[in-house]
């Protein structure tokens with residue numbers, strides 16, 4: 108086995124990319140092990156697409172090192188081994204869907220059967236329709252078919268399910284799971300926390316071009332026992348400051364949405380009984396009580412803030 112075969116699928120170190128005064132990527136470290144799925148999360152403008160485009164070889168970095176299957180990004184030897192699904196498609200507007208896929212397949216040494224891929228991705232009825240007339244979700248599915256038709260060892264999927272209906276999204280999730288089962292490495296960017304939790308072995312949350320947290324979905328959401336949550340519903344507008352004061356130190360109550368309360372902290376039986384008793388004193392019933400770990404979305408918002416970018 109050559110030395111490059113032992114390297115991770117993607118290895119990024121000290122990566123920097125500037126656009127004028129904007130530092131899109133700021134010393135990023137990233138490692139995708141072979142055969143794993145890595146989900147790259149981050150708010151708008153965090154630098155995800157720039158990072159992926161550097162790994163794909165489309166954008167040159169200002170500093171840092173990147174290897175893809177042990178080779179420099181864009182190396183000609185990578186072309187048949189890497190599948191790319193760029194954000195927002197990337198096909199000739201006039202080309203018919205079926206032609207597009209066959210064209211891409213003709214460049215591969217051992218392509219998948221295009222008819223099979225068209226069926227799997229539910230594109231049979233739109234094969235003869237020009238790319239520009241496909242719906243957004245159909246364009247995305249065609250783009251995914253093009254990324255996969257060459258049986259790649261590594262796939263870059265930049266927001267693959269953006270704009271897809273729930274059926275198409277599930278289909279893509281099944282396909283990604285099947286790729287993983289076949290030993291394909293996948294780097295996926297997404298704004299859907301459920302997508303990351305469902306698919307990823309490893310989640311990397313980035314912001315301002317840097318990694319702010321990484322780990323398995325379970326590690327990111329359960330690591331800290333003091334950060335459990337008790338959720339309940341009750342009449343809107345309860346005094347959360349008073350309830351917080353009634354709870355042990357370290358517990359904190361917020362009204363996440365009208366009538367939806369979240370107690371964050373170490374949730375033990377005493378905390379649950381204090382909450383229900385306190386609600387009873389206010390003459391309200393705490394309903395749909397649920398004790399669980401933080402969601403990935405909670406972790407994401409905590410790390411990257413709630414303001415719009």
Ligand SMILES: Nc1ncnc2c1ncn2[C@@H]1O[C@H](COP(=O)(O)OP(=O)(O)OP(=O)(O)O)[C@@H](O)[C@H]1O
Nearest residue numbers: 126129130131149150151152153154155156157158
């Ligand atoms: N070609 C470019 N020229 C100038 N600035 C750019 C260019 N590409 C990206 N940027 C800037 O770099 C930063 C990172 O952008 P990038 O597209 O990588 O973010 P992202 O995390 O993929 O965002 P989104 O979730 O919105 O897709 C942004 O501030 C963006 O405006």
